Each structure stands twice: as structure tokens, then as C-alpha cells.
Amino acid sequence: GQNIDQPTEMTATEGAIVQINCTYQTSGFNGLFWYQQHAGEAPTFLSYNVLDGLEEKGRFSSFLSRSKGYSYLLLKELQMKDSASYLCVPLDSNYQLIWGAGTKLIIKP
Amino acid sequence: GAVVSQHPSRVICKSGTSVKIECRSLDFQATTMFWYRQFPKKSLMLMATSNEGSKATYEQGVEKDKFLINHASLTLSTLTVTSAHPEDSSFYICSALAGESYNEQFFGPGTRLTVL
Numbered sequence: 001g002q003n004i005d006q007p008t009e010m011t012a013t014e015g016a017i018v019q020i021n022c023t024y025q026t027s028g029f030n031g032l033f034w035y036q037q038h039a040g041e042a043p044t045f046l047s048y049n050v051l052d053g054l055e056e057k058g059r060f061s062s063f064l065s066r067s068k069g070y071s072y073l074l075l076k077e078l079q080m081k082d083s084a085s086y087l088c089v090p091l092d093s094n095y096q097l098i099w100g101a102g103t104k105l106i107i108k109p
Numbered sequence: 110g111a112v113v114s115q116h117p118s119r120v121i122c123k124s125g126t127s128v129k130i131e132c133r134s135l136d137f138q139a140t141t142m143f144w145y146r147q148f149p150k151k152s153l154m155l156m157a158t159s160n161e162g163s164k165a166t167y168e169q170g171v172e173k174d175k176f177l178i179n180h181a182s183l184t185l186s187t188l189t190v191t192s193a194h195p196e197d198s199s200f201y202i203c204s205a206l207a208g209e210s211y212n213e214q215f216f217g218p219g220t221r222l223t224v225l
Contacts, residue, residue: 042216099153
């Protein structure tokens with residue numbers, strides 16, 4: 001079956017760094033997205049990885065290891081507005097997005 | 110980035126009526142759009158894939174006669190919830206494929222449907 005495993009909830013301090021880990025199992029693989037979703041809003045695209053390695057985009061970086069079925073999202077210099085859910089979403093062999101429940105990130109002052 | 114809009118943002122209707130939700134790609138053409146449904150504190154559930162000029166592909170368990178999808182142009186897809194019931198109350202979100210390799214999804218802001 002298809003499965004995504006992320007922590008349900010994480011807490012971090014403003015200005016710090018946090019890493020959200022994700023392991024996945026899919027029928028085929030065509031890349032992995034990370035989305036940010038604030039409560040009551042639609043998800044916002046953060047990153048897309050299809051090759052192994054680290055992609056850096058400002059304060060956010062995303063890493064992928066296809067052989068391990070593993071990805072992480074790294075958030076630096078945390079701000080209060082980063083409090084949101086973060087969704088690790090792989091793309092399967094049919095180019096379908098496989099959604100899990102995401103990780104709720106709580107930022108404290 | 111590409112912008113996707115939805116209308117209306119919120120709708121309240123009586124049980125038994127039909128509701129139409131529009132999804133538009135504002136600054137790009139979208140041959141493929143997706144319709145999702147999200148229950149509170151749950152992940153997004155893909156309902157159907159909408160391709161311009163052809164019939165939508167529905168996910169297993171989604172009633173095609175109840176959730177009518179029309180993708181008549183490259184910038185507009187509509188979802189009509191027919192004979193709505195209170196259990197249809199949910200957050201409906203559309204998205205469109207864009208980007209150089211059509212591997213980026215851009216989401217609309219969502220439509221909150223409440224059926225009384």
C-alpha cells in the first residue's frame with residue numbers, strides 16, 4: 001500500500017531551526033512535494049524534489065533520498081508565521097499526489 | 110507563481126439544493142485541474158482529476174453523478190454538488206498543474222460549503 005509517516009506535531013522556538021522528517025512508501029515515484037497549510041486555508045507549494053540531495057530556497061530547504069524513501073524539510077530562522085501544518089506529498093507512478101495528515105508545527109516566542 | 114482562484118469562498122445552502130463551485134487559473138492555461146475535499150483535521154482527499162475537453166476521472170468511492178465536474182476551457186473547471194446533504198459540508202479545494210514540466214500544483218483558496 002501507499003503510506004506516509006510524519007510526526008503529528010512539533011514545537012520549536014522563534015529564531016531556531018527545525019527539521020521535519022518524512023518517510024514514504026508509494027507505488028512508483030515521480031518526485032516529492034512539501035506544502036505548507038495554515039488552518040482553514042488551502043496548501044501552499046514550498047518545494048519539489050525529484051533527485052537525491054538538498055534543495056535550498058531561502059529559509060526553507062528540502063532533502064530527498066529515494067533509496068531510503070526519506071525526505072526532510074528544514075526551516076531556519078523560525079518566525080511566528082511559520083506556525084502551520086507541513087505536508088510531505090510524494091507523487092506516485094500515475095502522477096497522483098499521495099496526501100497524509102502532515103505535521104503541525106507550533107512556534108513559541 | 111501561478112494563481113488559482115475559487116468562487117465562492119463560502120456558501121451555505123439548504124439540503125436538496127445544488128451548489129456550483131468555480132476554479133479558475135488566472136494567469137496560465139491549465140489542461141489538468143484537481144478537485145480535493147478536506148475534512149477537519151484530516152488530509153486532503155482527491156476527488157477527481159479534471160482534463161480540459163474530456164470527462165473527469167473520479168477516484169474510487171466518489172459519486173460522479175453527485176459531484177459533477179466540467180472543464181470546458183483551459184482556465185475554468187467547475188464542481189457542482191447536486192442534491193446537497195449535510196454530510197457534504199466540507200472544504201473543497203481545487204488545484205491546477207503548472208510550471209515548465211507541469212510538475213507543480215498551485216492551489217485555489219478553497220470553498221467552505223455548509224449544507225443545512
